[in-house]
Amino acid sequence: MFELTLELGCSVAVMLGVTAAALVLTGLFYYRAYGMLRRRQWQTLLALRIVAIVLVVLLLFRPVFSYYEELQEKPPLVFLLDTSASMSISDDSSGASRFQQACSQLEKWWDQLKGDFRLHLIAFSERAAPVSRISFLAGQVPDGKATSLSAALQAAAQEVPRREKPVAILLSDGIHNSARNPIDVAGKLGIVVHTVGVGASLRNNISYRDLQVTGVDCPDRLMLNNKAKITGLVEGIGMGGRVVKAVLEDEGKPIQETELTLDDVEGSQPVEFEFRPTVKGRHTYTVRVPAIAEEKITENNHRSAVAMVVEPGIRVLYVEGTLRGEYGAIVDRFLAKDPDLEFCSLIQTRPNVFYTRTNMEGLQLKTIPSDAQTLGKFDVFIIGDLDSSYFKPQQQQLLIERVRAGAGLVMLGGYHALGPGGYAGTPIGEILPVLLGTREIGQVDEPLLPLVTPEGVRHPIFANIAGFFPTRGGAPKEPGLPDLDGCTRLEAPRPGASVLAIHPTDPKQMPILAVQPVEKGRTGVFCGDTTRKWQQGPRALDQQSPFLQFWGQMVRWLAGRSTAVEAKASIAGSTDKGSYEPEEPVRIAAVVRDEKGEGTAEAKVTAKVKGPGPAEQLAMTVVPGPGGHYAAALVPKVAGRYEIVVEARVGELTLTSEKLVVEVGRVNLEFEKLDMDEKMLAQIAAAAKGRYYHLSTASALIDQLDRTVQQNKKLVEQPLFWPGWYWALFVGVLSVEWALRRRFQLR
Numbered sequence: 166m167f168e169l170t171l172e173l174g175c176s177v178a179v180m181l182g183v184t185a186a187a188l189v190l191t192g193l194f195y196y197r198a199y200g201m202l203r204r205r206q207w208q209t210l211l212a213l214r215i216v217a218i219v220l221v222v223l224l225l226f227r228p229v230f231s232y233y234e235e236l237q238e239k240p241p242l243v244f245l246l247d248t249s250a251s252m253s254i255s256d257d258s259s260g261a262s263r264f265q266q267a268c269s270q271l272e273k274w275w276d277q278l279k280g281d282f283r284l285h286l287i288a289f290s291e292r293a294a295p296v297s298r299i300s301f302l303a304g305q306v307p308d309g310k311a312t313s314l315s316a317a318l319q320a321a322a323q324e325v326p327r328r329e330k331p332v333a334i335l336l337s338d339g340i341h342n343s344a345r346n347p348i349d350v351a352g353k354l355g356i357v358v359h360t361v362g363v364g365a366s367l368r369n370n371i372s373y374r375d376l377q378v379t380g381v382d383c384p385d386r387l388m389l390n391n392k393a394k395i396t397g398l399v400e401g402i403g404m405g406g407r408v409v410k411a412v413l414e415d416e417g418k419p420i421q422e423t424e425l426t427l428d429d430v431e432g433s434q435p436v437e438f439e440f441r442p443t444v445k446g447r448h449t450y451t452v453r454v455p456a457i458a459e460e461k462i463t464e465n466n467h468r469s470a471v472a473m474v475v476e477p478g479i480r481v482l483y484v485e486g487t488l489r490g491e492y493g494a495i496v497d498r499f500l501a502k503d504p505d506l507e508f509c510s511l512i513q514t515r516p517n518v519f520y521t522r523t524n525m526e527g528l529q530l531k532t533i534p535s536d537a538q539t540l541g542k543f544d545v546f547i548i549g550d551l552d553s554s555y556f557k558p559q560q561q562q563l564l565i566e567r568v569r570a571g572a573g574l575v576m577l578g579g580y581h582a583l584g585p586g587g588y589a590g591t592p593i594g595e596i597l598p599v600l601l602g603t604r605e606i607g608q609v610d611e612p613l614l615p616l617v618t619p620e621g622v623r624h625p626i627f628a629n630i631a632g633f634f635p636t637r638g639g640a641p642k643e644p645g646l647p648d649l650d651g652c653t654r655l656e657a658p659r660p661g662a663s664v665l666a667i668h669p670t671d672p673k674q675m676p677i678l679a680v681q682p683v684e685k686g687r688t689g690v691f692c693g694d695t696t697r698k699w700q701q702g703p704r705a706l707d708q709q710s711p712f713l714q715f716w717g718q719m720v721r722w723l724a725g726r727s728t729a730v731e732a733k734a735s736i737a738g739s740t741d742k743g744s745y746e747p748e749e750p751v752r753i754a755a756v757v758r759d760e761k762g763e764g765t766a767e768a769k770v771t772a773k774v775k776g777p778g779p780a781e782q783l784a785m786t787v788v789p790g791p792g793g794h795y796a797a798a799l800v801p802k803v804a805g806r807y808e809i810v811v812e813a814r815v816g817e818l819t820l821t822s823e824k825l826v827v828e829v830g831r832v833n834l835e836f837e838k839l840d841m842d843e844k845m846l847a848q849i850a851a852a853a854k855g856r857y858y859h860l861s862t863a864s865a866l867i868d869q870l871d872r873t874v875q876q877n878k879k880l881v882e883q884p885l886f887w888p889g890w891y892w893a894l895f896v897g898v899l900s901v902e903w904a905l906r907r908r909f910q911l912r
Contacts, residue, residue: 172227180226187218206909213902220895223886231882239874240332241325242282244271245317246302247337247363249290249309250835254338254462256365263363263841264307267336270860274867275299281872285324289313291343291747291804291830293320311747311804311830313343314849315350322354332357332870335849336860338364339842342834343804344748347845351852358853361863364841374459375402376409376466378452379433379837383470385742387442388477395440397452397468398433404457405429413438414451425454442474447743447826465836471743471828479724480525481508482543484533486551486581488512494697495547496522499716503730504756504764504793506720509543513551524790535560540567544724550579553587553594561592568596568686573723578653578692580608585653598662598681599655599690606656608694612648613669614641615677615693621665626680626718628729630711635669646711647702652677653692680722687723713762732762738772738811738822745829751799755785755811755822764793769814772797776829777805785811804830 169177191214202210252264261269278284286296290309293316317335325331335358341347351358380398387393399411404427412422421438428434442448453467460466481500485492492512500508501524509523509530519532525542533556534540540563556564568574576582576597584602588594594601617634621627627634632642658664658679666678680689696712703710709732717730741752753772759765770785785795801807807829811822847857858866 167230167232170229170231172229173225175226177228180222180228183226184218184222187222188215191215191218201911202909206905210902210905210909210911213898213905217895217898217902220891220898224888224891224895228885229882230885231880234879234881238329239281239283240871241285241329242278242870243285243287243321243324243331243333244274245287245289245293245321245333245335245337246271247290247312247317247335248288248305248307249312249340250307250464251312251338251340251839252307252363254364254839256461256839262307263338264305266860267361267363268302268305270863271336272299272302277867278870282870287317287320287324289317289320291316293317295320295324309835311343311834312337312340313345314339314341314347314845315343315345318347318350318354318358318849318853321358322356327355330356332359332855333853334358334866335360335846336363337846338362339844339846340835340838341842341845342837344746348848348852351849354853356853357855358850359855359866360846360850360857361866362841362843362846362857362859366840366843373403374457375462375839376400376404376427376454376457376460377402377836377839378454378466378468381450381452381468381470383450383472385472387448387472387474389445389474390441390443391477393440393442395438395450395452395470397436397438399425399427399436399452399454400433401427407457409454409457411436412453412455413440414453415442416449417451445474445476448472448474449743462836462839465839468837473740473743475739476726476728477544479506479545479720479726480543481506481545481547481720482534482540483508483510483547483549484519484551485510485512485549486555486579487549488514489550489579489695490697491577491695492549494695494700494712495716498700498763499713502713502763502792503717503720504758504791505717506791513555517555526790533560535563537563537566540564543567543572545573545575545720547720548574548576548582548593550577550582551586552581553591556591556593558592565592565596565683568688569684571685571725573687573689573720573725575689575691575719575723578608578694580653583653583655583690583692596683596688597690598659598679598688599676600657600659602654602656606654608653609651609668612650613652613677613693614646614648615666616669617666618664620663621678624663624665624680625722625727625729626665626678626715628714628718629731630714630718633711634666643709645703645708647698649693649695649698651694653694655690655692687725689719689723691719730762734758734760734815734818734820735762736770736811736813736820736822738809738825740809740825740827743827745801745827747802747804747829748800749829751801751807751809751827751829753783753785753797753799753809753811753825754788755795755813757793757795757813757815757820759815760818764791765815766792767815768793768795770795771812772799773810773812774799774807775809776801776807777803801829804834 253262255262287293288296291311291313321333377400379400382396407427409425411425412419425436449469449471451467451469456463456466496510507525509525511519514520584606585604587604589601617631617636622631633646635641655676658676662679662681664676664679668675677693678691700712714730721728735758737756739754745751755770757768766787772783774781783797785797788794788796807827809825813820850857
């Protein structure tokens, strides 16, 4: 059947009508000139003009002549060949690997079938790709890091149109360890899939011996210097009663080992390791059992897990008795700006009524905590100008127990704090590093700038800022820091306390800042009033200030950290884990500080990702909580190594983080399961209306394949226009007509 259609969508009748009208108008145009020309002359001119009109019509309407051609084609047959690492296992009596067995049989079938079928070959592991020729198999090594039977099945459906009714033959050991259920995928393909199992069930062989690590239970995040536990799962097949050694490695270096007596019960046995990680960052922990002489497969004798070793976040509870300048400075200019801190501040607005401000998600705190569970959420406690009568004895006891267990406590000076606040003789007063005196001890009203002691110069609290203060060696190296308005009087330091700063003119060298350890925790007293001046004065004059570093290093020391705080712009990137599964979100976090060292929410932050696929760039957004925190999520589609660099634009500065590396897909994933999975292959075949065979009997499948030649219709479309040529011909025809008109002396 033949058909004439127009690309513009108009009907053929319209095209013919336009053509007829144009021809009539052309005849009328030449009518008057006919009497002036010989017959041959006007016929030539008219023919040229008609040709030009036809060319224009064809170019405008673009007609296409189409018809169906009957074809006889060989039926399509698609082979899917597993090239993952598990196919390298040699479990045949011949010593040939699974892959070698599959290739040998496939080459024979290829020669046998190429005369009757249109053959296609797709190689797959974690991804699938067509192969142009069978010679691809020569020298090929099965080294895919994962197996996606789902990807192979989808590739088969895309290789040949469904209307051609393709048949696929899947050769694999059936070990699927990637995303999506291949049985579900097979049922939705709309093509027939036969499956051929390659390999053997190793456990059914009574002479088989294998020692393997079947799992590693490792937390995604480990806390620095805290006790961590990693559990390995070890199974010995045919090795009951044997004693083996199990080793825990950190980045390939042994850190602990133990012995395990294997049982003869099917299933894994746990082996536990306890240690304290001492280095922050990404760590690969490996549980390894040395191979024994009888083992043929040693790739499964170890398994690894990746964990991030991080410092636990610092949580601060600040309780203030009155709305004073020190409260605003500490909360607004320090706690809310330090990206490493979460805080809750309670300020008394009237007796026993507190206003709460916090950046701790989910915290509902309206008054001073009176239970150990709530107090246990905090690492550092700051007590301001609040009288001791507002702390019940039970609350004080719970607080000091939390401090003895590892938390930090600092009490600030004030008219209702320390001695004047009645803390002498209380449980809180007794663990402070100074003797407080009575309520009548009073205040020092004269302005002062604390003198830092030699011990203070060396202490982490004054790291990088001791030069702002006078010392016994003389005046400050960086002058200009405003004096404090005064301080609360103290009697003397306790024995064993470290006095870091003293009153510069007091003959008894009264402490201004003193600290001491209390069992696993730490306490301190800072009686100066008020450090807000250290923040406001230099800031107004655009000068450097020790305010942020002083309080930041104070809180970190109280929390058991010794990290110095730097007053400069910086960026730090991290991920929530070190390893992921394909399509599992990788949560990327960044902490951005401005040029003053404060966390900023005004930066433009992006995460640049390089991995097995195309490079990506993710915009990172501000997250609630401590200042300067940003987050984004990456969803990796395939297994492999991903490198992430976080970049931030802060004003005119561009900051770049250190490279972050994460692994997607488990190490040695292909050797976690070694037995051929006949059940999986049989279920795939059933879902796709095919049949399952083992490789040893699959020649019967080849003999039963339908070789009937397919009758297909092919639509042939022949355009009746060629724009380039037609335009050239149109210009040529008009040029010839114009030349002849001049020659015939026509206008």
